Amino acid sequence: MAVYERSYGRYTGPATSEASRFLVLPRYAYEVVFKSKLFAGFLALCFAPPFFGLLIIYLYHNASALQLFGLTPEKLAQIFPIGGDFFFSGIWIQGALSFLLVLFVGPALVSPDLRNNGLPLYLSRPFSRTEYVLGKMSVLVILLSAITWVPGMLLLLLQGYLEGAGWLARNWRITLGVFVGSWVWIIYLSLFALAVSAWMKWKPVARVTLALLFFVLMGFGGAISGILNTRWGMVVSSWHVIDAVWVSLFGLDPGSTLPPAGASWVALAGGCLIFLWLLSRRIRAYEVVR
Amino acid sequence: MPVAGLAAPPVIDLDGLRVKLGGRPILNGLTASLKGRCIGLLGPNVAGKTTLLHTLLGFYPPSEGTARILGLDIRSQLREVRALLGYMPENDAFIAGLTGIRFVRLMAELSGLPPAQAIERAHEVLFYVGLGEARYRSVDSYSLGMKQLAKLAQALVHGPKVLFLDEPTNGLDPPARERMLRLIRDIRDTGEVNVILSSHLLRDVEECCEEVLVLKQGEIAVYCDLEAERRGNRRFLEMEIRAEADGEHAAFAAAVESLGCECAVGARQRLKLVLPDNLEIRDLYRLASERQVQIRRLDYKRDSLEDIFLKAMEGSGNGRL
Numbered sequence: 001m002a003v004y005e006r007s008y009g010r011y012t013g014p015a016t017s018e019a020s021r022f023l024v025l026p027r028y029a030y031e032v033v034f035k036s037k038l039f040a041g042f043l044a045l046c047f048a049p050p051f052f053g054l055l056i057i058y059l060y061h062n063a064s065a066l067q068l069f070g071l072t073p074e075k076l077a078q079i080f081p082i083g084g085d086f087f088f089s090g091i092w093i094q095g096a097l098s099f100l101l102v103l104f105v106g107p108a109l110v111s112p113d114l115r116n117n118g119l120p121l122y123l124s125r126p127f128s129r130t131e132y133v134l135g136k137m138s139v140l141v142i143l144l145s146a147i148t149w150v151p152g153m154l155l156l157l158l159q160g161y162l163e164g165a166g167w168l169a170r171n172w173r174i175t176l177g178v179f180v181g182s183w184v185w186i187i188y189l190s191l192f193a194l195a196v197s198a199w200m201k202w203k204p205v206a207r208v209t210l211a212l213l214f215f216v217l218m219g220f221g222g223a224i225s226g227i228l229n230t231r232w233g234m235v236v237s238s239w240h241v242i243d244a245v246w247v248s249l250f251g252l253d254p255g256s257t258l259p260p261a262g263a264s265w266v267a268l269a270g271g272c273l274i275f276l277w278l279l280s281r282r283i284r285a286y287e288v289v290r
Numbered sequence: 291m292p293v294a295g296l297a298a299p300p301v302i303d304l305d306g307l308r309v310k311l312g313g314r315p316i317l318n319g320l321t322a323s324l325k326g327r328c329i330g331l332l333g334p335n336v337a338g339k340t341t342l343l344h345t346l347l348g349f350y351p352p353s354e355g356t357a358r359i360l361g362l363d364i365r366s367q368l369r370e371v372r373a374l375l376g377y378m379p380e381n382d383a384f385i386a387g388l389t390g391i392r393f394v395r396l397m398a399e400l401s402g403l404p405p406a407q408a409i410e411r412a413h414e415v416l417f418y419v420g421l422g423e424a425r426y427r428s429v430d431s432y433s434l435g436m437k438q439l440a441k442l443a444q445a446l447v448h449g450p451k452v453l454f455l456d457e458p459t460n461g462l463d464p465p466a467r468e469r470m471l472r473l474i475r476d477i478r479d480t481g482e483v484n485v486i487l488s489s490h491l492l493r494d495v496e497e498c499c500e501e502v503l504v505l506k507q508g509e510i511a512v513y514c515d516l517e518a519e520r521r522g523n524r525r526f527l528e529m530e531i532r533a534e535a536d537g538e539h540a541a542f543a544a545a546v547e548s549l550g551c552e553c554a555v556g557a558r559q560r561l562k563l564v565l566p567d568n569l570e571i572r573d574l575y576r577l578a579s580e581r582q583v584q585i586r587r588l589d590y591k592r593d594s595l596e597d598i599f600l601k602a603m604e605g606s607g608n609g610r611l
Contacts, residue, residue, distance in 0.1 A: 007418070007476070007480065008418060008446065008476065008477050008480050008482065008483070009449070009480070009482065010449035010451070010482045010483070011403065011407070011411060011447075011448055011449030012449070013403070013404075013407050014404060014407075015402035015403065015404075016399070016402050016403070016404050018369075018402070021399075021400065021402065024396065024399045024400055028388070028392070028396050031392075032387045032388075112385075112386035112387065113385065113386075115386070116382065116383065116384050116385065116386050117379065117381050117382060117383040117384075118383060118384065118385045118386070120347075120349070120377070120379045120383055121377075121379070121383050121384070121385070121397060121444060122400060123347075123348075123349065124347050124349075124372060124375065124377035124379075124454075125372055125373075125397070125400050125401045125448075126369045126370075126372045126373040126401065126402065127372075127400050127401075128369075284349070285344070285347070285349040286344060286349055286350075
């Protein structure tokens, strides 16, 4: 149908694959998100720690470059030992930055669609509720991947390559921690943000609620642990729970403040199930008023 | 109700469709087979028109029975059904933060159009509905009338086979309403899409639709083939004559009967006629001229959609006029 004809005609051309159609949503979401210079600046800042890690690994394996700073590999290894702790610190910092990134992007994902009755428009097409959630979730998953496990794995590969054969195999728990730990946090955080966004119609309210839930539960858990002199209280704190999971994956000493690893896994799984249930209640074309 | 043809399946085939929402029955065993190019869903508020559309779209599951759209079952083939449909919701509905063109393009891509085709179709369809000049403005800033047109554009962009329009003229001023109805008639007349128009405005339905399903309290109050009704009504006439001689009034009536008409003489020189198939109106004028009788007024005596609707609302709802 040409514009000048201005008459209705059916579309008879090719169609895209149904399996990848949910990826249309992140493409459009990023156009809106990247309009904010503040967000773009913050995202760029999120790459600073991996870049710093890259610099350390490079210097560690380059004696002539180290001499410029008056250091030796042994001295550098004392300051920044490249092993489990090094990568754990990286994932810890990137995990914290991920939460701040989710505070930027997460609340804007579902709440505007609810406020403007956008859901019937999505769901009247060959596009299911699951695909809608997957599409919105992938907005966060792609962004968070870019600042967590992707740079983490690249650094690991570089370290493995520079150290020589066998380093990666000897340190398989680090790979496990970086990859699985990042994915667990990404999925949990994405579902958390979507669930809050689906229940708060206003973006600012959703943002405050997300932050409050995160920090208030952390404080609440800390208070319970302090009063009852137990480490189980922190099982309600998302941050402590994921911290315990990371520590267990990296095979590090959990210390006395983190909740037990098994309970942390259960808490994360339980949280994800609650978020999915909350999403299933809200992601509907129309709400049935009883 | 019309029986489905062997070649083409009915546009909508309701088969004992029952829907309960929140434990309350909303649709009570609807059974109908509709195959017009433009089908009107009429009924007062809370009759179940929107619920019927939402059920056909798969938003609400049927509690009993089923429905088929162009032969595809909404229970087992919902995805295929949705691929055939375009839906313009009743309420304000848009995606925030997007311009008109991006909004319609997004909807096209979600329906399966590749990005290049989606942008091309989005431009075309926005020009078609009359939003060509406003397509780079944010949808949030559109007036109510423009939002209605944008909703129509997103319903059309992927080229559906069946178009669901839920109260498309809601909140429109008279020129905008006329424009919307003209668009609906134009879409209908292409013959490429079947339109289901849900409205409580009788004139909108009368101007666009060939078939009407009147719902009342979740049941079919009346099914009416407006085209057949219009054809049938052409044979009923009401005539007012003026004759100079006193007995000429009755004599003219007798002469009309001799042509094969059924004729009833009313007060004040009025006649009610039922024309036989082989008789045209010009034959009546010729007869009047021969007998020196003036025909002062000649009306088709027909049931308007309003008459049909009011009868349906008064009646118990036997599903037929």
